[in-house]
Amino acid sequence: MEQVLIGVDAGTTMIKTVAFSPDGDAIHRSSVANAVKRPESGWAEQSMVTTWKKTAQTISEVVDELDDSSKVAALGVTAQGDGCWLVDADGAPVRPAILWSDGRAGEYVREWQTEGITDRVYDVCGGTQFPGSSLVILRWLREHDPESYEAADTVFFCKDWLKYKLTGELTTDLSDASLPYLDVETGEYADEVLDAVGMPEVADMRPPLAEGTAVVGEITDAAAIETGLDVGTPVVSGFIDVAASAFGSGAALPGDGSSVVGTTSLNQTILDEPPSDGARAGITLALGEGLWTKFMASMTGTPNLDWAIEEIMDKSAFNLVEEEVESIPIGSDGVLYHPFLSSAGERAPFINPNARAQFMGLTQEHTQAHLVRAVYEGISLAMRDCYSHLPYDADEIYLSGGGANSDFWCQMFADCLNATIVVPRGSEFGAKGAALLAGVGVGAYGDLPSAVEETSAVERSFEPRPEKVQQYRRWYDVYRDAYEATFDVWDERSEALADLRYMSGSGPYQPKKKSVTGKDTAGGG
Template sequence: MRYLIGIDKGTSMVKSVVFDEDGRTVGTSEERVEVLSPRPGWHEEDPEDSWQACCRTIRGAISQAGIEARAVKGIGIAAHMGGAWIIDKDGKPVRNAVCWPDERAQPLLTELEGTGRLEEAFAISGNGLMPGITLMILAWLNRHEPEVRAKAKAVLGAKDYLRYRLTGGIATDPSDVSFVPGDIDARVHSPKLARLLGAEGWDDTLPEIVASDSIVGEVTAEAAEHTGLAAGTPVVTGCGDAVANVIGAGGSRPGEAITVLGTSCLNSLIVDEPGREPPGLGFLFAMPGDNYLRILPNTSGTITMDWFLDHFGGIRDGAGKWDFRAMEKRVAETPRGADGVLLLPYVNTAGVLAPFYDPRARGAFFGMSNQTTRDHLMRAVYEALAYSTRDCFEAMPGGQEVLTLTGGGARSAFWAQMFADVCKVPIEISTAEQTGAAGVALMAGVAVGIWPDLATGQAKTSSVSVRYEPDPLAAVDYDRWYDLYRDLRETYRGYSARRGELLGRVGA
């Protein structure tokens, strides 16, 4: 039996997964990433600590799988996009890595409003800008830490840094270039865009672009000692986690819609051309081959549920973990519409990127009374994330016949049925597990000859496990509440702007 390893470096966790050639998970290990916040709104990592955590998960996954290292025939890495992992000529980190949730460049982004540069940047890249994209971080470094540029040899993404430590090679792929961002039509870096955003002077530090599914190096002897892998094991370039999750869930054809119900709720549509609709909003990423991924994200995905439970509590099981089955049973007994309570789920301090752009937008519960219970509030949380997904897909051109739901939240039958009822389309759940790691493992499998092409590998490793059809009566109920939700979010945008003015800052 041949095996593959997919590494999924998330914002909060790094995970390594061993798959067999039928796509079954046979070993997995994960470890929390230490987030550093030397100042409010900063989000950094120590690159060495993150690399060591990755090494431990690789060893742990191989151990759990009970296989020999030489049985691993290929490796792929996916990771969160944006940010900046900067190394010097000796391959050492110049400073802590800056990651995509970082807010330090927000004032620079605010300066660009009204200048026409944001619109020009979107025309080049197809991406709405946020403070944590690579070029905004580099612009901030130009202004505040110019000595970093003098020492920099290469500016890498998170997955590119881990792959550099595995193979010693410096490269990136078209999907990560999309969120630097670059020229989405040509799939290359854009010096013009760098100058527009104040990130000039870094052109020679941006790495060579190699196809996501190409073998770009092999595990070095040094990396083998740290990870337990066999030296010489092939490693593919890999891709950003948004693209990897879609591929791992079986998405490959234009028109397919996938929502990753994770920390951020990524509402994605595969397209065959780099369309910019709706203008100025969301993301547009290059996929392997000639396709693209159009994403309108709700930056406050399951982070909204985490926030609610952390601050307002819920039911725990005997091991002290959240008992979602028990909580959903109670929430299901609450009427649709949560007896008139609605939530605007904008709790992420990055604000809202879609279906409108407003870094000042913040969340709010509406419709509470002395009859409101915690169950009402929790149902409002569930419903709000379904409303926000419908809101994003309605802003994209074309309709969706089916929506594939993946991510941790997709394991909830209660929530999946709610998505079907709110969005008024069938919801399909893929059998694929660990879709981010699976996506890059599939690429590695094709590269080393386990499957002849990606479609064959996807057919072998994923299928539809369950399908939820919309309930027509529930859909009619939710239509009414969704209309109110849309009116509320427009009204509260004005309040968020006034709130930001009173506070005197954006990211709070």
């Protein structure tokens, strides 16, 4: 009987389930959209019940496609990280999940920065708090939704909610729990973090920890009915999608780089020890088995390009857009773009909820194509900015996500980062990483690096061109100097906008609060 591994990847907007053969080939897949609700400006929520139902639907559709000679050896789950997913003592959702991209708790980030709490937490957890971080959201709930806060029995993350529905077991893994609950060096819960923020009661909400390759439970009778899986099928703990996607794409050894250019721009390097560079930038995740990853998830992803093509070029044919912008030289003839388009601001390699996108250097000679070229370059420069704050200079970066589909952009990444860009064969690397973890958990592979080696292949690669590297190095200096000079302006803009809304009667009075940002307070997430 042929063994099959199933990986589930519950992303922010899409839930995917994929069945893989032991050699890493995708056999069957199913996906479904999962809407993000925005009940107020800057908020981002999802129904926990809907997220489970849609996940069960995709699993069921994949299982239905398997032939009678196939047996599911194990299932692994990965999902969007951070945010706040709460259940009560009966395991029922307390309220809709508040997501990693939610900006409502920005005031507490600023408060903790000012009071030095952010630095104290970083020294333990290896990561900087941002508005979508679990502990920051809990602080907001305690102040603004105390009923939900009091009803919460367990706080965990999206993948952990799904594993609970599959197995009835409440757990989380080291990678998801690293920020903000772990001592990243020991891999154990750190009570001093809760004491630092004045929330010691959260200790009772934390579920048991399990390493990513550990079998945490088996498919229950109820889950079998909804998913079509056999009762007793092992379920493995899994990693946050950041780490799962790295291993799924081929990055498995210390020093390997991995980037996902999608909704966010996710950049990381695999480590064999927690970094000791002293820079409070990025987030370090404990993975277990002697591995860590340090990453920066910038908010500067492909939505910038989607917006530019729709609102500036108004062209639906992606290849036609690239043909037009490819002839424009590096630097877009002087147009610089900072891709901070998210309403939640930026969180890597600096943190400022008030950061906003901007074009600089426009003259009447510039065209629509110049602006779109500047957007491509802005996202690339933001990626370089992240890697410049990571402990190792990765000379080989495994690239996935929507940005990997463009040869033009891949070459730009190679030139801008001065690194070989490797596009791996296949797709759905988050689900693949979850499946590989499941395989290690049930003994299908010896360990995670060997699982990656046995299942990965390169589709195409791009080498940096020395003359282009020099040009991008110079343009990056301008990019970084320009945004650093704008920190105070972003804060002033936010204050002025709040004043204007108040004066016009369309908003409440808001006391002025500035972000504490700068070179020494860089953050990730």
